[in-house]
Amino acid sequence: MIDSVEAYASKNAGAILQALWQHVEISLIAIIITIMIAIPLAIALVNRPKIGEVISQLAGIIQTIPSLAVLGILIPFVGIGTVPAIIALVLYAIMPIFQNTYAGLTHIDPVLLEAADALGVTYRFKLFRIELPLAMPMILSGIRIATVLVIGTATLAALIGGGGLGTYILLGIQTNNNDALVVGAVLSAVLALLASWLIKGLSKLSFKKLGIGVLVVLVLGGGAWGWSALTKPAQTITIAGKMGGEPEILINMYKDLVEQDNPKIKVQLKPNFGGTSFLFKALKSGQIDVYPEFTGTVLQSLVKSSQKVNSDPQLAYQDAKNDLNKQFNMRYLKPMAYQNGYAITVRKSTAAKYHLKTIADLQRVGNRLNGAFDPDFYQQSDGYPGLQKAYHFKLKSARTMEPSLRYVALADGRVDVTDAYTTDPQIRQYHLVVLKDSKRFFPPYQGAPMMTNQFAKDHPNVVRSLKRLSGKITTSDMQEMNYQVTVKHHSAAKVAKQYLTQHGLLSK
Amino acid sequence: MIQFSHVTKQFDGTAALKDLNLTIDDGEFFVLVGPSGSGKTTLLKTINRLVVPTSGTVTIDGQDVSKSHLQELRRHIGYVLQTGALFPNMTVEQNASIQLDNLGWEAQKKHERIVELMTKVNLDPAQFLHRMPSELSGGEAQRVGIVRALAARPKLVLMDEPFSALDPVSRRQLQKIVLNLHKQIDTTIVFVTHDMHEAFLLADRLAVIHNGVILQEGEPDYLMANPADEFVKRFFDVDNSNTRLLKQVITSGLGRPLTKQDNVIRLQNSQTVYEWAGLLEKNPTQLISVDGEVLDQSDLISYVADLGKESSND
Numbered sequence A: 001m002i003d004s005v006e007a008y009a010s011k012n013a014g015a016i017l018q019a020l021w022q023h024v025e026i027s028l029i030a031i032i033i034t035i036m037i038a039i040p041l042a043i044a045l046v047n048r049p050k051i052g053e054v055i056s057q058l059a060g061i062i063q064t065i066p067s068l069a070v071l072g073i074l075i076p077f078v079g080i081g082t083v084p085a086i087i088a089l090v091l092y093a094i095m096p097i098f099q100n101t102y103a104g105l106t107h108i109d110p111v112l113l114e115a116a117d118a119l120g121v122t123y124r125f126k127l128f129r130i131e132l133p134l135a136m137p138m139i140l141s142g143i144r145i146a147t148v149l150v151i152g153t154a155t156l157a158a159l160i161g162g163g164g165l166g167t168y169i170l171l172g173i174q175t176n177n178n179d180a181l182v183v184g185a186v187l188s189a190v191l192a193l194l195a196s197w198l199i200k201g202l203s204k205l206s207f208k209k210l211g212i213g214v215l216v217v218l219v220l221g222g223g224a225w226g227w228s229a230l231t232k233p234a235q236t237i238t239i240a241g242k243m244g245g246e247p248e249i250l251i252n253m254y255k256d257l258v259e260q261d262n263p264k265i266k267v268q269l270k271p272n273f274g275g276t277s278f279l280f281k282a283l284k285s286g287q288i289d290v291y292p293e294f295t296g297t298v299l300q301s302l303v304k305s306s307q308k309v310n311s312d313p314q315l316a317y318q319d320a321k322n323d324l325n326k327q328f329n330m331r332y333l334k335p336m337a338y339q340n341g342y343a344i345t346v347r348k349s350t351a352a353k354y355h356l357k358t359i360a361d362l363q364r365v366g367n368r369l370n371g372a373f374d375p376d377f378y379q380q381s382d383g384y385p386g387l388q389k390a391y392h393f394k395l396k397s398a399r400t401m402e403p404s405l406r407y408v409a410l411a412d413g414r415v416d417v418t419d420a421y422t423t424d425p426q427i428r429q430y431h432l433v434v435l436k437d438s439k440r441f442f443p444p445y446q447g448a449p450m451m452t453n454q455f456a457k458d459h460p461n462v463v464r465s466l467k468r469l470s471g472k473i474t475t476s477d478m479q480e481m482n483y484q485v486t487v488k489h490h491s492a493a494k495v496a497k498q499y500l501t502q503h504g505l506l507s508k
Numbered sequence B: 001m002i003q004f005s006h007v008t009k010q011f012d013g014t015a016a017l018k019d020l021n022l023t024i025d026d027g028e029f030f031v032l033v034g035p036s037g038s039g040k041t042t043l044l045k046t047i048n049r050l051v052v053p054t055s056g057t058v059t060i061d062g063q064d065v066s067k068s069h070l071q072e073l074r075r076h077i078g079y080v081l082q083t084g085a086l087f088p089n090m091t092v093e094q095n096a097s098i099q100l101d102n103l104g105w106e107a108q109k110k111h112e113r114i115v116e117l118m119t120k121v122n123l124d125p126a127q128f129l130h131r132m133p134s135e136l137s138g139g140e141a142q143r144v145g146i147v148r149a150l151a152a153r154p155k156l157v158l159m160d161e162p163f164s165a166l167d168p169v170s171r172r173q174l175q176k177i178v179l180n181l182h183k184q185i186d187t188t189i190v191f192v193t194h195d196m197h198e199a200f201l202l203a204d205r206l207a208v209i210h211n212g213v214i215l216q217e218g219e220p221d222y223l224m225a226n227p228a229d230e231f232v233k234r235f236f237d238v239d240n241s242n243t244r245l246l247k248q249v250i251t252s253g254l255g256r257p258l259t260k261q262d263n264v265i266r267l268q269n270s271q272t273v274y275e276w277a278g279l280l281e282k283n284p285t286q287l288i289s290v291d292g293e294v295l296d297q298s299d300l301i302s303y304v305a306d307l308g309k310e311s312s313n314d
Helices: A002-011 A013-045 A049-064 A067-078 A082-106 A110-118 A123-160 A166-174 A178-202 A207-230 A245-261 A276-285 A295-302 A313-328 A348-354 A359-368 A375-379 A384-391 A403-412 A425-429 A453-458 A460-467 A475-487 A492-502 B040-047 B070-075 B092-096 B098-103 B107-120 B138-150 B168-184 B196-202 B220-225 B230-236 B246-251 B273-282 B297-313
Strands: A235-242 A265-274 A291-294 A330-332 A342-347 A370-373 A397-400 A417-421 A432-435 A447-452 B002-011 B014-024 B029-033 B055-060 B077-080 B156-160 B188-193 B205-210 B213-218 B264-266 B287-290 B293-295
Touching: A002 A013, A002 A178, A013 A049, A013 A082, A013 A123, A013 A166, A013 A178, A013 A207, A049 A082, A067 A082, A067 A123, A082 A123, A110 A123, A110 B077, A123 A166, A123 A178, A123 A265, A123 B098, A166 A178, A166 A265, A235 A245, A235 A276, A235 A291, A245 A265, A245 A291, A245 A460, A245 A475, A245 A492, A265 A276, A276 A291, A276 A295, A276 A447, A291 A295, A295 A313, A313 A330, A330 A453, A342 A348, A342 A403, A348 A359, A348 A432, A359 A384, A359 A432, A370 A375, A370 A403, A375 A384, A375 A397, A403 A417, A403 A425, A403 A432, A425 A432, A425 A475, A447 A453, A453 A460, A475 A492, B002 B040, B014 B040, B014 B213, B029 B040, B029 B196, B040 B055, B040 B156, B040 B188, B070 B077, B070 B098, B077 B138, B092 B098, B092 B107, B092 B138, B098 B107, B107 B138, B107 B168, B138 B156, B138 B168, B168 B188, B168 B196, B168 B273, B188 B196, B196 B220, B205 B220, B205 B230, B213 B220, B213 B230, B220 B230, B246 B273, B246 B287, B246 B293, B246 B297, B273 B297
Parallel strands: A235 A265, A370 A397, A370 A417, B029 B188, B029 B205, B077 B156, B156 B188, B264 B287
Antiparallel strands: A291 A447, A330 A447, A342 A417, A342 A432, B002 B014, B002 B055, B205 B213, B287 B293
């Protein structure tokens, strides 16, 4: 376990470090904004206890809303990405900082305040030399609570494309990659502990040193941000991908091709950006420019269509392209060759023993085989029930099983038949045989780049570069590349570059 | 000169001060004395506007305090609170120079002034300047409080029961220090206390306040001899108070004349028998002298035994 986590971490060190930095950045920005809102607010409301009480209650109520719901509520207003993530984090962190500052300021010994007044000190002297220093232990403990909260909650930013360590947790859950999950979870926990410890250390410093420290951090942070903003190339396009290795390989290919053909354009990648609806919304709102999507997904989840999905891949692509253009004013380029749809797999030995080639062959021997299926596949009419009807077969037994476990169970011989995605690397890893869908029961799933019509019009060169992949990459190519990335843990960028060079799409 | 004219203060409908008139002269050590809840602290606080009168005016040298710039007014008035009220986040020196900071004094001048005053209240600057308030005893903290009040050379210092929370020995020392300081500097001190003996010891003039009204004002001896009414009389009637003074021991006929061979500690007749008992506790054979009379351990026992007879006769 530890070895595999270590191996995973060292192979993905660059990306993990980037996610870690992103996590720190999101959390730090959120905390700084919260401090700048909550502390002045508390100072302003100290002498207005009624309003202070109301604000305190309000901040408390906000905090009881599950963070996921806050993110959901914010999407229609501010879209997805880092901004709504930071807004949600700020909303969350306001309560502990506000309440602690407020309590710290209102619990100062009244005798000291009377003394300050009686000595005729200025308002500024009273606030900065007396009230804030006396309230500082409480304020810092509020900041500490808020920081730990923010670092923990920031893992949810990944859900709406905000990046950070949550990307690895999400990736781990979705692809059942415990190494990724452990890396994400452990790093965010360590980060929270470290921050908490650091702030505790700060509380021992004097108020003056603390102020200077904050100023230095702000100036350095602002400078770094400004520098990076200034040095950005003139034209940057953003290409995102869904969770997992396969989309990451694809978008790396897009990047390589676009940047080779258009030296002036810089491509920014956002791998593991989120689920289908997040990506689609991000594309609509212009936060991302391009992402690869499957024809089957377009037809089933994105566009409204009364027809059943056409089983012919070419026609399905035409439908998807036309509907996207009409309904969303979007451009859907020609797909690559490979299919990443549902499939039925068996072990090589089973296939040999019973001479299994197509799903129809299950009619003969199905009653001798045990099946295990993904819970969704097991229930959907376009999954197992529909398949049984279309091919008229019956298995000895059929049950549901967690997606990644079903491969292991199949390889171990505990079950004989499972569903699969055609490009899953496990097919290669466990030497499985995919039974041919001769009746074309499963809808076609072909990947192709998607973008708005406006973007396509403004960037004809980018479109031309992306089109070079259409018809390329076979299912076995994809399977092999997925195997390299998710099982062998090679970097997606390297695997993508290798493919492109080997196929003459990229000059060395 | 501080003048209160027709000063009334109401808190939630009840009057803490009732149409009060009083004049305090420049350079006076003026004591406001009265039982708790009498309004003496409220009256003191109208001077630096910590309390704003419901009606009536308070003037300092003819200038109405309600029309003065608030911080400006306060920066030129020293203020000593009951508990020292030092800011726990600042050193002794920082605490003592707060008014100087706000008046914009130069660092060097500030330091010199604080060192000078620290020496006057018997606190070694080298030892105390950089201590935090948490490292001070109650008496030490209150000395710093006094330094803070005097730092800006104010013409007026207000003291609100500054010694009531201290132990008798520290209280005694601080009373002496304040009296000495007052003799050296040309400053008006308005001092609030509920302790009649303290009032007697310190006051040039005093005013007895009860239920928001000044019952009588004047020099201590005059008030003692001519109490205006029954309340003042009882307030000054030391025999009726629980405190027993050495003066009472002498007037009860105890003691013998002082001779040259006697190794005595001199005490004032306004000090209490408890302080005497404290000395005897440390050294049972210690002799004291009060007003030229020598008292020893047996005198104390006789005095206390007589007290018992007195109360059984009541």
